[in-house]
Structure formats: C-alpha cells, structure tokens
Amino acid sequence: MPGFDIGNLQSVIAVARNRGIDIVANEVSNRATPTMVSFGDKQRYIGESAKNQEMSNFKNTMGAIKRLIGRSYSEPEVKDFEAQFIGCQLCDVGGEVGVEVNYLGEATRFSATQLYAMYLGKLRDTTMKEIGGAMSDVVISVPGWYTDRQRRAVQQASRIAGLNCLRVLNDSTAAALGYGITKSDLPEDTARNVVFVDLGHSSFSVSVVAFKKGELKVKSVAYERGVGGRNFDQALLDHFIGVFNDKYKIDIRSNNKAQVRLRAACEKLKKVLSANSQAPITVENLMNDVDASAMYSREEFVELIGPLLQRLEKPINSAIADSGLTNEEIHSIELVGGSIRIPAVKQRLTEFFGRELSYTLNQDEAVARGCALQCAIASPVFRVRDFVVNDITAHPIRFKWEAMSGSDDDTSLDVFARYNAIPSTKMLTFYRKQAFGIEAEYADPTHLPPGTNAWISRFDISGVEPMENGDLATIKVKARLDLSGVLNVTSAYTVEEVEVEEAVPQAEAKEGEEAKAPEMRKVRKLVKKAELAVTQASQCLDAATLTELAKREREMHTADDMVNATEVAKNALEEYIYELRSKVESEYAAFIEAGERQAFLTQLTAAEDWLYDEGEDTTKDAYAEKLAGLKTLGEPASERFREDRERPKAARELRDTIAQWADRATSQEERYAHITSEERQRVIDRVEKVQEWLDDKLDKQSARPKWDAPVVFAHEIARQREDLVYFANPIMSRPKPEPKVEEPAAAAEPAAADAANAPAADAASAGPDMDVD
Secondary structure, three states, rough: EEEEEEEOOEEEEEEOOOOOOOHHHHOOOOOEEEEEEOOOOEEEEEOOOHOOOOOOOHEEOOHHHHHHHOOOOOOHHHHHHHHHHHHOHHHHHHHEEEEEEEEEOOOEEEEEEEEHHHHHHHHHHHHHHOOOOOOOOOEEEEEOOHHHHHHHHHHHHHHHHOOOOEEEEHHHHHHHHHOOOOOOOOOOOOOOEEEEEEEEOOOOOEEEHHHOOOOEEEEEEEEEEOOOOHHHHHHHHHHHHHHHHHOOOOOOOHOOHHHHHHHHHHHHHHHHHHHOOEEEEEEEEEEEEEEEEEEEEEEHHHHHHHHHHHHHHHHHHHHHHHOOOOHHHHHEEEEEOOHHHHHHHHHHHHHHOOOEEEEOOOOOOOOHHHHHHHHHOOOOOOOOOEEEEEOOOOOOOOEEOOOOOOOOOOOEEEEEEEEEEEEEEEEEEEEOOOOOEEEEOOOOHOOOOOOOOOOOEEEEEEOOOOOOOOOOOOEEEEEOOOOOOOOEEEEEEEEEEEEOOOOOOOOOOOOOOOOOOEEEEEEEEEEHHHHHEEEEOOOOOOHHHHHHHHHHHHHHHHHHHHHHHHHHHHHHHHHHHHHHHHHHHHHHHHHHHHHHHHHHHHHHHHHHHOOOOOOOOOOOHHHHHHHHHHHHHHHHHHHHHHHHHHHHHHHHHHHHHHHHHHHHHHHOOHOOOOOOHHHHHHHHHHHHHHHHHHHHHHHHHHHHOOOOOOOOOOHHHHHHHHHHHHHHHHHHOOOOOOOOOOOOOOOOOOOHHHHHHHHHHHHHHHHHHHHEE
16 A cells, blocks of 8 residues: 655655554665656656766756646746746646656656646655555645645545545645654543654644644644745855856856756755764855856855744744644654754744754654555555544635625635535535526635636536526525535535425433333434536546546556566667677677677677667667577577586586485495395486596586587586486385384183182182181
8 A cells, every 4th residue: 555755855655564663765776756747758767767867967957846736837836936946847737737858859748747647646656656556546645725726636636646645645744644643652531742843855844743642643744835945945056156166256146057056065064064063065066157156155055044944933933823732732843854953043933932852753754654554544555553644724715606686695615614624515505596606716825826717616506497487586505614625516406495294302211111102203304416517627637637647657657668668678679789789899709700709790790880870769660670580690609608607507517416416326335224235226316327428428518619509508407417316215215214123922721620729729728727517
C-alpha cells in the first residue's frame, strides 16, 4: 500500500508491507526523487534524469509543480512570484497555468495537471519495480491550504496517470498519523495535544492535533505559503547577484543560465552553513568565462534571512490561539520538513515556543510514512491497527442561490465553517417549483492565495416539479466534504408529508402483568418522493478531456519506453564494438585465426562508422540486428577464450574426484570393510572409464589450435564429475550393517513324572508322621 509525499523540491515514496513501512529508493538508490519534469527532442525526462537536465536544458525543465497545479495563469502570485523559480515559459492551458516547452522538436503546451500526472507516473513505475507487480491505489499528500480546485486537480492527475487516489491527505495530518499510530501509551480520556511544525522547501505550516487511543483530531491549522527553503535560497541569490555584479562587473540577471548556476551554488552554501560557521561559495564559469567566488558566514546568513524567520511567528500564534490551548496543555512540539535542519530556524522556533523541541519523526520521510499508513487503513485487503483520522478544512464554504420571485428569503448560507470536520455531510432544504442552481464559493477569500478565484463550483438540480396542488416542492440537498476535503452535492430529492400510523411508546409491563396491545397514533412524516438529477460544473477538467489526456499520457509513456530501450540497444552495440576491438587485439588474439582476426577488426570498424553516421538515430531493431551480426563472430572467440580458462579447472576437479573414489574403492579401512569386492570393482571400473574419457578428450583438445572449436567443454567435464559422484557415493557410503545379537537359551521345563511326584516328596520330608482317621 503506497503513499506519495509530493514535495516542491523532491518527493518520497513509502510502502506499507511486511508489518512495517518501507521507503522506496529510486533507480539511483536515492530515498527521495527530484520533483521535476524535463522535455527533449526525443523524450521526456522525469525525476533524477530531469535533475540532470536542469543546467543544460533549463528552459525546458520544470519544477515547482506542487505550487502550480490547480491554479490560474492570471493569479498574481503565479505570474509575479512563482515564475522566478521556474526556467520554463509559463502560459495559460485551458484555464490552468502551464508551460510552453520544446518537446519532440515542437513548441508544446502542458497544463500543471498534466505535468503532475507525468511525475506521478514516474513514482508509479518506481513503486511497481520495488513491489514487483502492478499498483493502483495510493494516498497522496498535499498542503493543507490547497483549495477545492487544487485537490480535484491532484485527483484528476492521478486518473491521468492510471492511479486510484484513495485520499488526498494534508501534509501535517499525514505526519500526525505516523506519529500517533505508533504510540502505545496514548490516553483514553484526556487528549494528548501535540503541535506539528513543518518547514519545507516552499511553505511553512503549523497544526495542533489532539491524540487519544486509536484516534487523532486536528484542532487547528495555520500556514505561511511564502516561507520555505527556496526563499532562503532566493535571499542568498539576490545577495550574491549584487556581490558578483560589483566584483566582476557582470549582469547576472540578464543571463537565465547564470542565475540557475548561482541558485544551485546558494542552495549548497545554505546546507554547508548548517554545519559550519563559514563557507566559500564558488561558481565556475558563471558567465562571460568568469569564475566567481566569495566567503560567507553563518552570522551573515542569519541576519540576511531575519525577516523571513520573523514571518514564522504569525502562523504559530494563530494555530495555538485557534486551538484554545494553553502552553501547559501542549504535550510536545514535533518538527518535520527539510528546512527545519537550519540552525537559525531551530533557534527561532525554540524562542517562539519557549521550550525544547522534539525531533522524534524523520523530517524528510514522516509525511510519506503517514500516507502509506492511511492507504493501508483505507484498503480492504490490508490489516492495520484501527486508527481514526479526524481532519478539518482550512477554508469556510458558502452556498449561494437565486431568490424566488417575490421572496425576501436569504440567498446564501455558510454551510461548512472554517475548521469544519472532514469528512462531513450537511442537509439543506429548498422550496421550489422548477429547476434551480446552487453556487459554492469560499466565504473568506483572505485565507486564499492572493488573486485566487473564490468560486468553487455550481450544482444544477433538475427534474423539479410543483406539488399536485400547485404548492412548492420540498427539496432535500445533501452536500458533502469527502475524505479529501473535496466538495460535492451527492444527492437531491423531493420529499412529501404523509400521514402514517405508528405505535405509541409503552412502559414495559411489570413482572406478572399482561402486556397491553400497543396503541396506534397517526403522525405526519416527510418521506422521499423522487430523486432529482444533479449536474456539477467546476474549474477542473471535464470527463471527455480527462479521458483524452489519459490516453495521451499513455502514448507518451510508451514512446519514452521505446526511446529508452533504443538508447539501451545503441549503448550495448557501442560497448560491444569497443570491448571486442580491445580483446581481439589482446586476450582473444590466440583464439581467432590470423586471417579471420583482421576481417573481424575490419567489420568492427565498419560497424563503428555506421553507428556514428547513418546509425546515429535509428531504431532499436536496427541496433539489435547489427549487434547480433557482430556476435556471430565475436561469441565463438569469446567462448573459446572462456573455455581455455575454465577447462583446466574443471579437469583438475574431475581428476581429484577420480582419485578420491579410487582411493576409497581400494581402501582397507575398517569403515569400508562391509563393502563387497563386487561393489568395489564397479566403482573402480567406473573410475577407469571416466579417466579414459578425460584423457582422450584432453589429448584431442591439445592437438587442436586454439582458434578451432573446442573438443570438450568445461560444463561437460563438470557433468562427468557429477555423474561419477552420483554413481559412487551410494555404494561407498552405504552404512555398515548392525551386528546380530543372539537371544539367550530358554530354561528346560521339568518332566511330567517329576512334577507329579514332587508334592509327595515334599510332604514326606516336612516333619513327623501324623495319624489320619
């Protein structure tokens, strides 16, 4: 059961299995995979391969996917803030922000949802390779401040990637689940309150969670979307742009590639300063053949990021205040997130809380582990300790509708308040004669990213008809925030008031009294009359577009696989050419006849020329066919060389075995004394036969030149040895029979006559005679 922690810089995969949680390493054995997608002339590069393209192909390499999915290009935060971290050209793709890149030699646009799906596909493939089979169910982490549109976009990206997202789980809630489910000492009555502080690459979050045995409940959350590790990097970048511009008289901001190089150096400097009081920053060939360098201290860095650290205080105070807890009621403060490791951050958080901080969770992997646990809990095929997760929504939701003609009734209602529990269901009642619509929007846009559209979706309810008497129909509408915090109207139906009979509650009869017959009464109740159709419109993809994008993703994935397979075939041919040329002229020289050797070298040269000319860009089958042609000459030589090395060893082992069984068959040792002469002779005959076979084969082999086909192979000699052991061992290892034990002779029985006379004799000698009357 996998869980994906999608980070802004890198992502982590966890899998629940074998009674525990394992972190899945990627193809280069890293426990985290860069959250990047890059595009080239032949294929896409995702994860580690995309990271390798970051410098050379930065205009077509995309990061910050987590920050863009489900957002519009027109949002100021996207155009003015996010763009500075992205080398690609941002654009509008069907109402969502996306990128325009050069893919397969053409300008191509992809939405952020498509990019997210591509990346999920990479994580899917990595997971499948690890578990050795197919996977579909997954739980994916998201920031708690994600809007309904962003959450839907993550779910749709999962479908495009062929995954079934069981739940979109808030980052801090996932970390809390990983913390709580392992605790065996959670109280049953009074809750244990824990504050989770998460400082990642792009944002900062604080959540207060109450734990009891077998459950957790999120009490409050607060966020600062604009503070994270990349903001510290940006502060360093801005600083050193000024330093190097003055020092080397260059304009770094005019060169995007130079900025990418300098940003990478600043990120490295930030990490080094976490363990050292000062460190150098060096960028070779920054621009205009300038190698830039400078020294920087931790004190300077702390002063530089001071304003950013100060911004951490507001969400902390907000989350604590909203939870209604005092400092004494907080059990501990747990820290997660990669940027937590910065000493200045630790110091500032300690000052804010006024107490020691806790680091019991793995800062990089806690969220992924929580997602894997949630996936296991949600799966019917996986057994895990029961643990209830009660999350909350960060943004209040309001419903609006058109007033009926001539009515002064309210036309809006805050249905889901801030910190409303999820999942949660609310029932609304409307009175209508005809179809109507309901608009859902965020009630307090101030909690959303600046410029975010507060509109969520519209629900059109049709099939409404007036009552038979012409009165307004009573309509029940069921609205639900699901496990992922996504809003839906799950059903709508008309009800009518009918008169029904029901039993009047009776007091229980006392012992010995007869039970009275129940009294009936007539009451009026609302009962369901007819289901109504509900049509939903949102800012996300419609079903037809989703199907088309899923098909396109499969086609691109197949094309990538073919390109990778072709590259593997090309590399195999290239390696074989260089390896064989070297060996033919050295260790294989004696195993190829002189004339054939020169012809083979000529053929290798021709294959190399083809590879770098017309074979530079061809098909997988063409490379495989060329390699097979070379192997028809190369493999026999390789085989002769290998047999020349392995044959003597096999022959030596067979001779040792022959000598061993010959010695045993002629041995006079006591342990073989029970083996008959006929059995011993059978072993001797077999030993002599094998010896003759070996001598004959080796004599013929020695008479042959090394470039001829072998007369005998090492595996044939080894088989003779195995057969000899199989034949001789049962004979010579037969256990010695146990010696016979003779039974002692039985005592002879007395003769019948003696037995008959014995009593009389006894009586005569017993004493004096007695008179008998």
